[in-house]
Amino acid sequence: MGRRPTLHEVANLAGASLASTSRALNGNGASPEMIEKVQAAAKRLGYYPDAAGRSLRMGRTFxxxxxxxxxxxxxxxxxxxxxxxxxxxxxxxxxxxxxxxxxxxxxxxxxxxxxxxxxxxxxxxxxxxxxxxxxxxxxxxxxxxxxxxxxxxxxxxxxxDSAAGIGMAVDQLVGAGRRRLLFLNGPLGTTPASRRLQGFDAAVARHGLPLLGMLVADDFTVEAGTRAVDSLLDDGAAERPDAIVAANDLLAIGCIQALRRRHLSVPRDVAVTGMDDTEIAAVFSPSLTSVALGxxxxxxxxxxxxxxxxxxxxxxxxxxxxxxxxxxxxxxxxxx
Amino acid sequence: MGRRPTLHEVANLAGASLASTSRALNGNGASPEMIEKVQAAAKRLGYYPDAAGRSLRMGRTFxxxxxxxxxxxxxxxxxxxxxxxxxxxxxxxxxxxxxxxxxxxxxxxxxxxxxxxxxxxxxxxxxxxxxxxxxxxxxxxxxxxxxxxxxxxxxxxxxxDSAAGIGMAVDQLVGAGRRRLLFLNGPLGTTPASRRLQGFDAAVARHGLPLLGMLVADDFTVEAGTRAVDSLLDDGAAERPDAIVAANDLLAIGCIQALRRRHLSVPRDVAVTGMDDTEIAAVFSPSLTSVALGxxxxxxxxxxxxxxxxxxxxxxxxxxxxxxxxxxxxxxxxxx
DNA sequence: CCCTGAGACGGAAACGTTTCCAGCGACCAT
DNA sequence: ATGGTCGCTGGAAACGTTTCCGTCTCAGGG
Incomplete structure (x- = not known):
């Protein structure tokens, strides 16, 4: 943990003023011989400009x-x-x-x-x-x-446009013959959650499908997704959806996890879609239909x-x- | 994009010196009334200390x-x-x-x-x-x-100790009856790759198993894992392993991906283990045996x-x- | 009543850098 | 020969903060 040399020391070694030294290093109006002298001195000392000093003076932190x-x-x-x-x-x-x-x-x-x-x-x-x-x-x-x-x-x-994206997922599910679509949302009050819900509701209305209500996970994570779907399946009264549209790949994976535990097959019993097209989506098994948002x-x-x-x-x-x-x-x- | 107030302006508004103002804000030897005056002024101006100035003076950047x-x-x-x-x-x-x-x-x-x-x-x-x-x-x-x-x-x-970790994975595979173990490594020359290879070789030797050589992926990623295993399976001459120990969860997943494409069942035909116990390991299907390295x-x-x-x-x-x-x-x- | 010490405060320096400005040759054109 | 321009250089200021140090006040003890 040695100390770092300052511009001062470089200037001394090079036998030049601070101003010229700075100019020589930053390439603004210095003579070739000055540049060489200074560069040599800087290299010998292992000089690198101090970020704090530079930030203060320049008003930029990089x-x-x-x-x-x-x-x-x-x-x-x-x-x-x-x-x-x-x-x-x-x-x-x-x-x-x-x-x-x-x-x-x-x-x-x-x-x-x-x-x-x-x-x-x-x-x-x-x-x-x-x-x-x-x-x-x-x-x-x-x-x-x-x-x-x-x-x-x-x-x-x-x-x-995540709302439109959700619409695309719904369209595909409906096209594949699904009718009882459930939306697995993330925490309400967040901007993504409301946008995606809007998209889902609009798409469902457009297709004239029944509203199965919505499932809300308390976080945009795998675990939260599993918990939410678990609670749905535990509630025997609820009618089982034939497709679940998740607001998120993580939620979708959590959802599949929960379904698998009940020996429900994806996609045969329940189709699932995610959103974000994360890297896992492609390699997951079953591979996950997802809306890429780039x-x-x-x-x-x-x-x-x-x-x-x-x-x-x-x-x-x-x-x-x-x-x-x-x-x-x-x-x-x-x-x- | 307004400008930010400086300590100077706070001092002026509070009618105190810079020194006292600084002390009042940082809580070092200032009278209660001074503190109050300064705090009020700071709040009114919306003052927050400038990181660059502070870094320069204190020699710390936080x-x-x-x-x-x-x-x-x-x-x-x-x-x-x-x-x-x-x-x-x-x-x-x-x-x-x-x-x-x-x-x-x-x-x-x-x-x-x-x-x-x-x-x-x-x-x-x-x-x-x-x-x-x-x-x-x-x-x-x-x-x-x-x-x-x-x-x-x-x-x-x-x-x-990733070498010991690999050993644990090998032990379990051997305990489950596997004999023809192949190591799927990451890029050679990297420290993790050499350590893990050492662990594998040692464990295989310890169990007196045959050496099937090693498979090297050119990166610690899913895609690289898939590519490496693909090339192995394409090479008909090679004897097929009954277990693959991957240096990494990502490689393991890539590996499973490749096996799946050939309709080889994991773990029936080939067992696979990973390393790092990433979040995906638990939810993957088949769920992935992995060595957690914390x-x-x-x-x-x-x-x-x-x-x-x-x-x-x-x-x-x-x-x-x-x-x-x-x-x-x-x-x-x-x-x- | 004077001296001492503690507590609070302000002036000023310092951190390391860039850049404004003035000075100084040298060179060219008039 | 002189005025002007250009290229280069060095002194010094400035960025915003903390902290050293000297000064001042006031209380308390001798």
Whole structure:
């Protein structure tokens, strides 16, 4: 754990002033011989500029933040990877932050990161309200939202129409002859949950199908999915659905897990669809029909938007759309 | 995107000096009325201290780094979550960095993060050599390694005995009557790959089993696993194993995928075991026998070690061991 | 009543960097 | 020959914070 050399020491060794040394290293108006002298000195000392000093002076940290509720969710991992891939080559580091499930802790995270920690923020809020929207809009750094934002906001955002996506899943199930569709939702009050429910209700109404009510898991996880479906099957009174549309691949897998325990076959007895088309969907058995929402694309687009704003681009709020795409596999009984 | 107030403005509004204002906010020797005055002013302006200025002055960034080869790997995601949970409450942010597959880019990452970006670094290097070890040892910030380090190094580390873990998997397979065991390894030259191979060879020798050679995937991913096993099965000449020990859950799943395509039943025709006991292992079908290496515990322990070093604890290098644990499930044919 | 010590406060330095600005040659054109 | 321009350099300021140190006040003890 040795000490790091400073620009001062490099300047001394090179026999130049601080100003010239800095210029020589950053390549702004220095003579060739000066550059060589300084580079040599820097190399000999093993000099690398101090991030704190540089941040303070330049007003930039060369870090971007990524804030989500649960970084364990594969969707967010994908986004993070994509963001990393975009900003890394530009010299930026990625700071991850978890917002927790409620709005106030999200607000705290934004504030904490805004105070000179990162130059910009990509955030995918599970829940939102007017105050949070205001805060994001008036944050001292650019903020890009992955998810739905209110009409007329000045925030850049990238979104996928999950409601339409759910509709595609329903269409396919109906096409395959299913009639008693049940929606397995994530925690109510979250933005994804309400959007996806809307999509489901609309699609079911469109097909004139009976409403079987909805199953609500208390989290977007495998375990929560299993618990929810278990409770349904325990409740003997309830009419058994012939298809379950899950709001999430994780929930879908949890659901299949519960069905399997009761020796119900997927897709013969009950068809199941998920959403997000995570990596597991393709290799799962039965392979999982899922609606891809392009997590990688969304992360990439968000990062690109953010970098542009950090770079000073003005213009009106951008709103990037990523189209949902249904990937039909075994769990939904295949194409009609 | 408003501007942020500085301590100066708070001091002005409160009618106090910078020094007193700082003290009042950080709670060091200020009178109650001063504290109140300053707090009020700070709240009115919405003041939060600037991270860059503070870092520069204090010589601490309140950030820790986490560097791994592929942040998409569920093992690393688990570790990251654990690290986050440990350091977050202490006011630290987590910076993720990907080291790439080679040693030199790992070195670059360490250097970049050492220059005042983070106060400490948790790193899990896939490959290593003497130069890299030296660099980590002499880095200007504390470094904790997740993985095996050379005897006598001064680096803190936390490690799981994956060789012994592989041995446990082999024992169980042999106990279940399997005799022709094949090892599906990850990319050679990586530390995990060599350790796990050693464990496999030792266990096979111990049981006096025939050596079927080894299958090498070019990455620790599902796709690479599928490709490797495909190539084995395509090669009609090779004698078919009755069990495959994969170096990794991802490889194991890829392997099962390939077997399934040939209509080979797992575990009837071929038993399969994985390693890491990722979340998917439990819910996969067939559920996957796997050796848990405690990714969460390792991440947690590493973060705690790191915080202690950052706090200035001196003492000799710590070496935390996490015991491997075999979780027997369907894919290996169950217990003998 | 004076001296001492404790407690609170403000001025100023310091952290390491980039960049503004002025100065200084050298060179070219008038 | 002189004025102007250009390229390069060094001094110094600035970013926002914490903390050292000196000063001041006030209370209490001798």
């Amino acid at each position: 870090q971007v933040g990524f804030a989500v509720a649960d970084i364990g969710n594969p969707v967010y991992v994908d986004m993070m990877k994509a963001i990393h891939e975009v900003v890394g080559p530009q010299g930026y580091h990625v700071v991850v932050a978890t917002t927790g499930n409620d709005v106030t802790s999200t607000a705290d995270v934004i504030r904490a990161l805004s105070s000179g920690v990162v130059d910009g923020l990509v955030i995918s809020p599970l829940r939102s309200n007017e105050a949070l929207a205001q805060q994001m809009e008036h944050a001292p750094i650019p903020v890009v939202v992955i998810g739905r934002v209110a009409e007329g906001t000045t925030l850049d955002s990238v979104w996928a 997590s990688r694309e969304r992360g990439k687009a968000a990062a690109e938007l953010l970098l542009r704003r950090i770079g000073g681009e003005q213009g009106p709020a951008q709103r990037v759309h990523v189209a949902p795409r249904l990937v039909v596999r075994e769990s939904s009984g295949g194409p009609a | 950030q820790v780094g986490f560097a791994v080869a592929d942040i998409g790997n569920p093992v690393y995601v688990d570790m990251m979550k654990a690290i986050h949970e440990v350091v977050g409450p202490q006011g630290y942010h987590v910076v993720v960095a990907t080291t790439g597959n080679d040693v030199t880019s790992t070195a670059d990452v360490i250097r970049a993060l050492s220059s005042g970006v983070v106060d400490g670094l948790v790193i899990s290097p896939l490959r290593s050599n003497e130069a890299l070890a030296q660099q980590m040892e002499h880095a200007p910030i504390p470094v904790v390694v997740i993985g095996r380090v050379a005897e006598g190094t001064t680096l803190d580390s936390v490690w799981a 990714s969460r515990e390792r991440g947690k322990a590493a973060a705690e070690l790191l915080l202690r070093r950052i706090g200035g604890e001196q003492g000799p290098a710590q070496r935390v061991h996490v015991a491997p644990r075999l979780v027997v499930r369907e894919s290996s044919g169950g217990p003998a």
